């Protein structure tokens with residue numbers, strides 16, 4: 001028993017240490033959001049940059065001296081702060097008034113660019129950092145060894161919290177920051193220079209992210225996957241704590257780090273005759289907390305309701321039914337696509353199949369985002385669960401691929417029905433975060449459930465027998481199913497359901513006043529969207545022959561968002577185009593250079609900066625000028 | 627029989643008592659004005675009547691049935707139409723589609739996934755728009771309309787549910803005086819012809835006195851006077867409240 005106590009105590013201290021760097025990142029994210037209303041997707045990338053920069057700078061300044069180590073950490077954080085300033089001036093300043101989705105896309109482009117920059121300068125290998133001089137040892141606590149450095153980290157969180165509090169509550173600058181966070185009109189009345197305020201807040205936020213990263217150098221290796229891992233953690237912390245609340249971020253970081261640590265400490269516990277593996281819950285627990293908080297206290301623990309009503313619908317143009325030539329023309333395109341691989345080009349066959357699958361995926365996401373106004377950050381969950389359902393039915397139940405493909409939309413739809421029930425209770429950024437949380441839960445379940453899903457190795461041997469064995473036939477089946485799905489969703493957008501869905505997005509109060517059950521309509525939209533994403537996932541599984549947890553990872557969700565935003569949320573055909581261009585580009589650039597992400601990122605940035613009000617807005621202005 | 631009977635309604639926001647013990651009735655075909663200075667609690671009353679807010683206390687009987695605390699969509703289906711003080715139309719839709727969305731919802735067709743919505747109840751929608759004089763703007767996106775026109779679209783949308791009771795929160799705000807009188811004249815004639823009870827708020831006293839059968843006066847959440855336009859016009863308390871609030875009102879005696 002005292003063993004367990006010592007375990008728990010050590011893990012508690014571990015939790016405190018983990019909370020500190022989580023808090024630093026989240027505080028920066030929260031500050032930036034509070035003042036600029038930008039959800040900075042690139043915040044995790046800034047953290048990662050801090051870690052890599054610290055690695056190099058400490059090396060440069062001298063690993064073994066105190067000054068070298070701490071100088072390196074501080075210099076790394078300052079560099080990241082400076083990079084934040086450049087980002088703010090060059091990119092974000094131009095899009096403060098753009099739709100939220102565009103801001104997200106721009107910061108996501110930064111994620112891509114930073115990732116490739118890191119790849120370019122530091123390579124793909126994990127880098128083990130130096131230990132802090134003077135803090136290399138461990139102290140003994142109840143017979144367990146606890147790293148000295150972690151004790152220092154435990155102090156860092158509250159220290160930064162205190163400094164931030166002083167900055168925000170005891171300085172003139174703090175008044176401006178708080179005014180901007182709480183009351184825009186008051187900010188205007190204070191007559192401050194908004195531009196300088198925004199830039200400086202970006203510096204501060206980026207600095208904190210960089211510091212959070214740099215301080216981790218003795219604890220975890222620098223690696224390229226940190227950006228997305230950290231940003232989803234930071235999102236969770238900010239949402240749980242309340243957007244824009246620093247104290248909330250601290251509380252949430254503590255809560256989440258402790259919950260994780262407790263799961264590790266408990267390990268496998270036998271309860272009521274079965275073994276409950278708490279350690280496997282570590283990946284899920286934070287998202288479970290977030291889901292619970294969002295449902296019970298939608299504004300977070302210490303947050304206040306913010307006017308986030310900048311839905312995609314506010315400025316949307318009417319969605320007219322397609323003209324008489326649209327369907328015939330689409331049919332001709334479809335036939336041409338079907339004929340394309342007859343030349344026997346295997347590569348083309350694979351690429352076109354991918355495009356078909358991702359077009360359906362993107363259209364299903366657009367169905368939620370556009371007409372529904374419900375931005376899903378975790379759409380890959382439905383795609384991936386569809387893949388896994390199809391694969392499991394095929395492998396474990398030994399049913400033919402045709403039957404397995406039926407399971408895919410059912411699984412996707414069922415998952416969306418479950419997750420959607422919670423999600424439709426929220427809106428805006430909060431809804432997006434909850435979808436992300438559910439997707440992460442789904443991902444970690446798949447990732448850890450070795451017996452069923454093969455864990456991180458995934459499942460292999462998904463080659464259909466029978467009619468679908470032939471790759472060209474399989475491609476045609478894919479094309480028909482994807483086109484059919486897209487056709488169905490498009491019809492639905494123009495059907496009374498689509499009208500009700502747009503009504504609920506445009507003006508929920510009015511929609512309810514004409515008898516529309518807005519939540520139910522949105523819930524059904526979730527289910528439909530999830531079902532078709534699931535179908536796309538099922539088709540993907542048999543096209544590739546194997547699947548891994550990546551099929552439902554954050555990166556795939558983000559791909560979907562990029563496709564939709566690239567093509568334009570305002571039109572129905574946009575997502576198909578976006579999916580085609582994105583998939584092709586990714587494939588084309590990836591074959592020629594290692595740095596396809598950066599190229600894609602720059603392309604997205606160029607697009608966003610050229611059309612800060614969205615492609616739809618740009619078209620409107622063109623028409624207005626004509 | 628009376629259509630709507632509210633009794634003992636109350637609502638507080640934190641410490642602010644927005645509505646205190648308010649009761650009144652509306653008969654079919656009757657046009658009742660609810661007036662009062664800014665912040666008197668008029669919109670709050672409307673929000674309770676159509677279910678947007680649950681009252682802290684009191685009953686709301688519609689045709690004998692207590693509807694207090696039910697959700698707006700349920701109350702809408704019982705025949706309560708409403709327009710909002712800050713116009714709420716579906717901005718991304720064309721004017722006609724706004725009305726169609728309402729018609730389709732009331733007909734229980736909102737879960738149709740396949741059939742085109744474009745033609746479903748199109749004629750009915752155009753007919754409703756003709757009633758409020760918006761037929762020639764039927765194809766314009768709502769996001770591009772002038773404020774006064776939006777108010778008329780809202781009326782058409784509210785009528786789509788064949789209401790027994792119409793709640794109109796400042797239906798003519800932002801309209802020119804002539805338009806204003808015309809819209810209220812239209813509403814009043816509709817109400818009388820189709821036996822719809824109308825409860826409306828309005829800051830323009832000319833409009834109120836021209837069209838209301840009865841007037842309720844609210845001040846700081848309490849009902850301070852009720853009666854015919856003449857009675858209310860000459861009520862000393864009402865005069866004091868309005869003069870005190872600095873609002874002028876048209877003397878046409």
Ligand SMILES: Nc1ncnc2c1ncn2[C@@H]1O[C@H](COP(=O)(O)OP(=O)(O)OP(=O)(O)O)[C@@H](O)[C@H]1O
Nearest residue numbers: 639642644662663664665666667668669670671711
């Ligand atoms: N959601 C709310 N939260 C807090 N207070 C509110 C809310 N809605 C209304 N109030 C308060 O309740 C009181 C009544 O407001 P209400 O909007 O009903 O007045 P009104 O008579 O419609 O005024 P107006 O003529 O300006 O439209 C006001 O003091 C207002 O500040």
Ligand SMILES: [Mg+2]
Nearest residue numbers: 668669670711
């Ligand atoms: Mg009002």
